[in-house]
Amino acid sequence: MAIGGIVLVVLKVLATFLPTDGTKVWLPTVDITQGVNWEAGHFPSSGDAIVFPTKLNGLIALPPSLLSVSQLVLPQNGALLLPEDSFILSLVSQQAGKTSSRSVFKTPHRTPYYLGRNWATYDDSGKLDGAARINEAVPHMERVPCQYETALFPVGPPVSRIGTPQPIDVQYHESIEVGNMKIGADDGIEGIGSFQSFLNTELGQYLFYNADDTIVREGKCSNAEKCPCQEEHQRDAICSNELPCPLPHCLSPVQPAGHCCPMCGSVFRMDIAKFRGTFELQAFIDKLRRKLTSGELDDSAIDYHVGVDRSGGGNVVQVVFVDRGEYGEKSLHLMDSLRPFFEKQFTTGYQILHAGQPHVPLDGGQVFGFVFLTLLATTVFFSMFYVYYYDETLVPRLRAVIRTQGFFTTPFVFARFDPHGEADGISVNVNFQPEGGVDPVPEHRSSIETDMLTVAEACSFDNPMYGSTSKVDTGKEAYQEVELRVK
Numbered sequence: 090m091a092i093g094g095i096v097l098v099v100l101k102v103l104a105t106f107l108p109t110d111g112t113k114v115w116l117p118t119v120d121i122t123q124g125v126n127w128e129a130g131h132f133p134s135s136g137d138a139i140v141f142p143t144k145l146n147g148l149i150a151l152p153p154s155l156l157s158v159s160q161l162v163l164p165q166n167g168a169l170l171l172p173e174d175s176f177i178l179s180l181v182s183q184q185a186g187k188t189s190s191r192s193v194f195k196t197p198h199r200t201p202y203y204l205g206r207n208w209a210t211y212d213d214s215g216k217l218d219g220a221a222r223i224n225e226a227v228p229h230m231e232r233v234p235c236q237y238e239t240a241l242f243p244v245g246p247p248v249s250r251i252g253t254p255q256p257i258d259v260q261y262h263e264s265i266e267v268g269n270m271k272i273g274a275d276d277g278i279e280g281i282g283s284f285q286s287f288l289n290t291e292l293g294q295y296l297f298y299n300a301d302d303t304i305v306r307e308g309k310c311s312n313a314e315k316c317p318c319q320e321e322h323q324r325d326a327i328c329s330n331e332l333p334c335p336l337p338h339c340l341s342p343v344q345p346a347g348h349c350c351p352m353c354g355s356v357f358r359m360d361i362a363k364f365r366g367t368f369e370l371q372a373f374i375d376k377l378r379r380k381l382t383s384g385e386l387d388d389s390a391i392d393y394h395v396g397v398d399r400s401g402g403g404n405v406v407q408v409v410f411v412d413r414g415e416y417g418e419k420s421l422h423l424m425d426s427l428r429p430f431f432e433k434q435f436t437t438g439y440q441i442l443h444a445g446q447p448h449v450p451l452d453g454g455q456v457f458g459f460v461f462l463t464l465l466a467t468t469v470f471f472s473m474f475y476v477y478y479y480d481e482t483l484v485p486r487l488r489a490v491i492r493t494q495g496f497f498t499t500p501f502v503f504a505r506f507d508p509h510g511e512a513d514g515i516s517v518n519v520n521f522q523p524e525g526g527v528d529p530v531p532e533h534r535s536s537i538e539t540d541m542l543t544v545a546e547a548c549s550f551d552n553p554m555y556g557s558t559s560k561v562d563t564g565k566e567a568y569q570e571v572e573l574r575v576k
Contacts, residue, residue, distance in 0.1 A: 111235075111237065111238045111239060111268065111313065112210070112211065112238060112239045112241055113208045113209065113210055113233070113234040113235075113238055113239070113240055113241065114208065114209050114210070114211075114241045114243060115207060115208060115240070115241065115242045115243065115254055115257070116206075116207055116208065116209050117200050117207055117254070117255035118243075118252030118253060118254060118255055119147060119148075119149060119197045119252060119253050119254075119255050120251060120252035120253075121149055121150065121151065121152060121194070121251070122152055122251065126194060126195050126197075127192055127193070127194060127195065128192075128193045128194075128195060129190075129192055129193070132192075133158070133192035134190075134192075135157045135181070136157060136158070136159050136181045136189055137158060137159065137189055137190050137191070137192045138158060138159050138160035138161075138162070138189050138190070138191045138192065139158050139160070139161050139162065139192050139194070140160075140162040140191055140192065140193045140194065141162060141163055141164040141167065141169075141194050142164055142193070142194065142195075142196045143164055143165050143166070144164065144165065144166045144167070144196065145164035145166060145167025145168075145194075145196065145197075145295075146166055146167055146196065146197070146256065146295060146298075147167055147168070147196075147197040147253075147255075147256050147295055147296070148167075148168045148170060148253045148254070148292070148295055148296050149167070149168070149169050149170065149194075149197075149253060150169075150170040150172070150244065150245070150251045150252070150253045151169055151170065151171055151172065151176060152172075152251060153172040153174060153176060153251070154177075156176075156177065156178050156179065157179040157181055158178070158179070158180065158181065159180070159181050159182070159189040160180075160189070161178070161180075166295075167295060168292055168295050170244070170253065172251075197255055197256055198255070198256070199255070199256040199257065199258040199298050200255055200256070200257065200258060201257075201258050201260055201330045202233070202257050202258065202259050202260070202262075202265070203233055203260070203262070203323075203326045203327045203329075203330055204233075204330045204331075205223070205227075205229050205232025205233055205327070205330075205331070206223050206232070208232055208233055208234065224392045224394060225352070225392055225411045225413075226354070226392040226393050226394035226409040226410065226411040227394045227409075228318075228345060228346065228347025228348050228394070228396065228409075229327055229328065229331055229347060229348055229349045229350075230317075230318050230319045230323075230324065230327060230347040230348075231318045231319075231347060231396065233319075233327060234267045234268075235267070235268075235308070235313070235318035235319060236266045236267060236268065236308025236309060236310060236311075236316065236317075236318065236319065236320065237268045237308050237310060237311045237312065237313050237316060237318075238267060238268050238269075238313075239267065239268055239269040239270070239271060240265075240267045240269070240270050240271070241271045242254040242257075242270075242271065242272045242273075242296075243273070244272065244273040244277065245273075254272075254296060256295070256296060256297075256298055257296060257297050257298065258298045258299055259297055259298065259299050259300040259303045260299055260326070260329075261299045261302065261303070262303055262326050263302075263303065263304065264303065264304045264305070264306060265303060265304075265305045265306070266306055266307070266308045266309070266319075266320065266323070267281075267305075267307070267308060268307065268308055268311060269281065269307075270283075270284035270305060272284070272287065272296075281305055281306060281307050284305055285304075285305045288300055288303070288305065314370070315399075316399065317399040317400055318347070321400070324349075327349065328349035331349040331350060332349070332350075334349065334350030334351065335350065337350075337351050337352055337353045337416075337444070338353060338415070338416050338447055338448060338449050339353035339416055339444040339445050339446065339447055339448055340444070340445035340446050340447075340448045341443070341444055341445035342444055343355075343356050343442045343443070343444050345407060345409050346398035346400055346405070346407055347396070347398065347400075347407075352411065352444070353411070353412065353416040353420075353444040353447075354409060354410050354411040354412065354416075354420045354421075354444055355409075355410045355420045355421050355423070355424035355441065355442065355443050355444065356407065356408070356409055356410075356441070356442040357406075357407070357408040357409075357410075357424065357427075357431065357439060357440070357441055358398070358405050358406065358407050358408075358439065358440045358441075358442075359405065359406045359431075359435050359438075359439040359440070360403070360404070360405050360406075361397075361404045361405065361406060362404060363437045363438065364435065364437060365436070365437055368406075370395075370397060370406070373395070373406070373434070374395050376434070377395065377408070377430075380427070380430055381393070386423060386426050386427070387419075387422075387423065387426075388423060390412065390413045390414070390419060391410055391411065391412060391413060391419055391420055391423055392410075392411045392413055393408065393409060393410045393411070394408070394409045395407075395408050396409075410423055410424055416444070416447055417447060418446065418447065420444075421443050421444070424441060424443070428441075
């Protein structure tokens with residue numbers, strides 16, 4: 090049923106789904122009853138005005154209980170799923186002079202299909218694993234549905250009560266290769282062909298974005314014991330959503346097969362082609378699980394994963410141990426404790442890789458600061474070396490200054506002198522008498538001295554030629570000077 094641009098669909102939301110092996114479940118959901126999906130932070134109260142965004146661009150399931158509102162604003166683009174059993178919508182009239190509060194629904198955000206943390210698997214007890222924490226030991230290639238697995242997009246349980254899948258972004262990838270596709274429960278959409286037909290509908294475009302040219306097809310191999318989880322061309326699609334890689338805090342990071350980024354942990358690898366006899370993977374997994382749960386080894390705060398690396402036509406058993414949270418070499422110690430077990434199981438040889446000791450690498454700012462401080466310290470050191478061994482004047486001066494106590498206690502003042510003082514202590518008499526008391530210019534001496542003494546502003550320096558108007562015979566003066574020196 091369509092009203093304007095909105096699609097109203099009657100769908101059985103609450104249905105039973107029995108988990109099976111080889112199924113990965115889509116985790117992100119949109120539940121209208123959760124307060125996180127409303128701008129007010131809570132589900133609307135009775136009598137509120139419910140407002141959906143103009144472009145909802147998603148599938149939203151309405152609750153089966155009574156929905157009492159004063160106003161309901163529907164979106165222009167989007168779909169509301171009505172429960173099959175019963176749905177009651179009650180419109181309450183507003184009281185005079187009272188304005189009802191508006192509850193605005195948030196537009197759901199899209200999230201990539203090829204993102205490992207959006208998927209989860211069922212554990213041995215049949216419970217959904219991965220909703221609370223991600224097992225970092227699982228390779229990124231195996232976190233999304235493999236080519237022989239079923240991809241389930243639940244509507245309601247087991248992820249939430251009435252939640253619908255959060256919009257999926259296919260990111261214009263060429264193809265999706267899985268064993269099977271399911272939307273909803275047993276009476277929902279199932280099968281590769283049915284899913285491809287749904288993908289091309291208007292309702293399918295609201296749920297899957299950027300999937301216009303994407304082809305959904307069955308994987309080339311349906312046997313998990315003989316085929317890799319993903320084909321090699323799917324690696325770029327998966328790893329593009331894991332970049333940039335986090336910086337590993339260890340000296341020698343390891344990168345197990347199937348992982349997009351290096352990590353801190355321990356990796357065990359054994360080539361099945363070199364194994365003597367028939368190797369049974371499940372039997373090995375059971376033995377390892379019993380060894381870890383027996384209490385002989387400390388496996389607390391450690392995640393592990395057992396798989397087979399079939400990339401490049403190989404067939405290698407791979408066991409990955411990773412510390413939960415911060416790396417502290419717990420996985421390394423556990424791997425060392427398992428060496429006797431591995432030596433007994435695999436006498437033909439195996440390989441173990443360790444990430445080494447914890448190490449916190451420096452970021453860009455810390456590297457710049459370290460280089461700057463190193464250059465500064467080097468410059469200061471060589472400057473002191475040069476001054477001490479090659480500069481013979483600076484060091485004695487500094488020593489003299491340090492040894493002089495008055496340098497640190499006597500305040501610095503500028504020296505003052507009076508140019509008109511009679512006893513200033515710095516006057517110098519430049520009128521030297523020649524040897525023998527003979528004046529080289531006796532005819533002008535008395536007049537010069539008389540003129541100089543009559544000057545009222547006489548200073549400490551007396552110029553004998555100041556104020557003289559007569560000309561001195563330089564030749565005669567020179568002759569007398571020579572004569573005096575001869576005598």
